[in-house]
Amino acid sequence: MFQKIQKMYREAKEYAGEISAKAAAFAFALQAGTPAKAQSTAGDYSAGTTALSTVADEIVKYVPIMVKLCYAIAGVVAIVGAISVYIAMNNEEQDVKKKIMLIVGACLFLIAAARALPMFFGIDI
Numbered sequence: 001m002f003q004k005i006q007k008m009y010r011e012a013k014e015y016a017g018e019i020s021a022k023a024a025a026f027a028f029a030l031q032a033g034t035p036a037k038a039q040s041t042a043g044d045y046s047a048g049t050t051a052l053s054t055v056a057d058e059i060v061k062y063v064p065i066m067v068k069l070c071y072a073i074a075g076v077v078a079i080v081g082a083i084s085v086y087i088a089m090n091n092e093e094q095d096v097k098k099k100i101m102l103i104v105g106a107c108l109f110l111i112a113a114a115r116a117l118p119m120f121f122g123i124d125i
Contacts, residue, residue, distance in 0.1 A: 063123050070114035074107045081106070 081103030088096045118125045 059121055060123055063118050063121060064125055067114045067117055067125065070110050070117070074110035074114070077103065077110065078107050 081099070085096060085099050085103065088099055
């Protein structure tokens with residue numbers, strides 16, 4: 001039994017040694033290619049500037065849709081929450097106040113998020 005454990009230990013140690021050697025070789029390969037890539041594109045930022053302006057234009061298109069979506073989700077949460085509170089009140093449950101506060105908090109958060117989203121991106125709706 002002891003010999004089997006020693007054999008398994010040796011195999012595990014050899015396997016760990018192979019992994020660390022492979023990891024070191026991989027890290028060296030990554031480091032070796034980095035300076036060449038960094039110097040080949042130095043000073044040319046036109047592609048990045050164009051991409052950022054395109055993304056900014058696309059975000060402006062989607063913000064009004066997201067604001068309306070937040071309002072719609074808040075409305076659905078309010079309706080479902082009102083039904084849940086009504087059922088809890090009819091069943092005389094003890095944690096009705098807790099349910100009311102959770103629903104009101106969720107709706108206020110969604111409304112505040114809908115109001116803050118355009119401000120975050122600097123968009124006037």
